[in-house]
Amino acid sequence: MKIGLLAAKTGLSIQTIRFYERKSLLAAPERTASNYRSYSEDALKQLLFIKQCRALDMTIEEIKLVLETRANPENSCENVNTTIDKHVDDIEHRIAELKALQGTLVSIRSACDHNKKVKECGVLHQLDSIAEACSSNTDNESQLIC
Amino acid sequence: MKIGLLAAKTGLSIQTIRFYERKSLLAAPERTASNYRSYSEDALKQLLFIKQCRALDMTIEEIKLVLETRANPENSCENVNTTIDKHVDDIEHRIAELKALQGTLVSIRSACDHNKKVKECGVLHQLDSIAEACSSNTDNESQLIC
DNA sequence: TGTAAACTCTATACTTGGTATAGAGTCAAG
DNA sequence: CTTGACTCTATACCAAGTATAGAGTTTACA
Numbered sequence: 001m002k003i004g005l006l007a008a009k010t011g012l013s014i015q016t017i018r019f020y021e022r023k024s025l026l027a028a029p030e031r032t033a034s035n036y037r038s039y040s041e042d043a044l045k046q047l048l049f050i051k052q053c054r055a056l057d058m059t060i061e062e063i064k065l066v067l068e069t070r071a072n073p074e075n076s077c078e079n080v081n082t083t084i085d086k087h088v089d090d091i092e093h094r095i096a097e098l099k100a101l102q103g104t105l106v107s108i109r110s111a112c113d114h115n116k117k118v119k120e121c122g123v124l125h126q127l128d129s130i131a132e133a134c135s136s137n138t139d140n141e142s143q144l145i146c
Numbered sequence: 147m148k149i150g151l152l153a154a155k156t157g158l159s160i161q162t163i164r165f166y167e168r169k170s171l172l173a174a175p176e177r178t179a180s181n182y183r184s185y186s187e188d189a190l191k192q193l194l195f196i197k198q199c200r201a202l203d204m205t206i207e208e209i210k211l212v213l214e215t216r217a218n219p220e221n222s223c224e225n226v227n228t229t230i231d232k233h234v235d236d237i238e239h240r241i242a243e244l245k246a247l248q249g250t251l252v253s254i255r256s257a258c259d260h261n262k263k264v265k266e267c268g269v270l271h272q273l274d275s276i277a278e279a280c281s282s283n284t285d286n287e288s289q290l291i292c
Numbered sequence: 293t294g295t296a297a298a299c300t301c302t303a304t305a306c307t308t309g310g311t312a313t314a315g316a317g318t319c320a321a322g
Numbered sequence: 323c324t325t326g327a328c329t330c331t332a333t334a335c336c337a338a339g340t341a342t343a344g345a346g347t348t349t350a351c352a
Binding site for chain 3: 013015016019023032034035036054059060
């Protein structure tokens with residue numbers, strides 16, 4: 001099958017498929033006489049596997065590692081598990097970060113409930129004063145913000 | 147003050163400061179006779195403000211908008227508030243996404259508790275079977291995963 | 293005064309995970 | 323036989339910086 005059909009079947013764009021080939025996630029396929037890429041069913045399966053991993057937010061390098069491990073059925077799956085574990089950890093951290101950010105934003109936002117002029121805007125004042133505090137202070141409390 | 151001192155005071159790298167100048171977040175400063183950038187205290191304050199906004203995960207374009215709004219005290223602060231509101235929304239979505247991802251990952255991970263061989267690894271089998279389901283099915287349930 | 297270290301300058305390339313183009317060649321239908 | 327759909331390579335672009343080379347400048351110390 002040619003790349004357009006493969007793209008339609010996987011839901012990936014043609015450029016993305018070529019990009020994965022360049023990144024060695026997907027083996028370079030056979031070519032037709034006119035130099036068109038010609039894919040097997042295996043390529044389709046591989047791409048769906050990759051797509052699934054990307055949906056889990058794995059990086060291309062991580063996916064490459066998993067694919068290499070998977071290539072030999074006698075390998076230990078240890079580093080696949082390690083990769084997933086690290087991922088779970090990373091995402092947990094990111095969620096915590098975003099929640100903290102959310103809290104700060106909501107608190108800042110509450111400083112200006114109505115549309116006012118810039119000079120009266122509590123949101124801008126907050127942004128300013130936090131910045132100033134970070135400039136002059138070295139105590140722990142403001143370090144937390146800065 | 148020269149760029150090195152400004153970098154030390156703000157905690158930003160020299161390259162980042164020059165990068166912000168190129169992106170028009172920070173006005174191009176005066177130059178010394180030997181073409182070194184020479185910054186005022188205002189530049190320091192501006193950079194701290196920018197840093198604060200970046201810590202809130204605002205994009206450079208958003209910060210530019212806020213800075214432009216802030217530049218005229220008689221302006222309405224409406225779009226500052228809109229920017230923050232949109233941000234809060236974006237982060238909420240992102241947190242929801244990450245939580246869903248986390249759930250999927252944990253569930254997949256539970257399929258292989260011990261280090262086994264690749265061919266026996268439940269994690270790999272799960273990744274495979276989800277990918278295959280997405281390949282052949284068009285019903286709503288598997289769409290949710292794919 | 294000499295010189296070596298530390299600083300600064302511009303310009304360019306690299307990162308991640310793609311997306312978007314130009315310009316050329318190929319294939320199928322009418 | 324030509325038009326439109328498809329494919330090819332190569333290159334540039336996105337965010338938000340980071341890293342480098344190679345050149346010039348300033349500062350500290352002997």
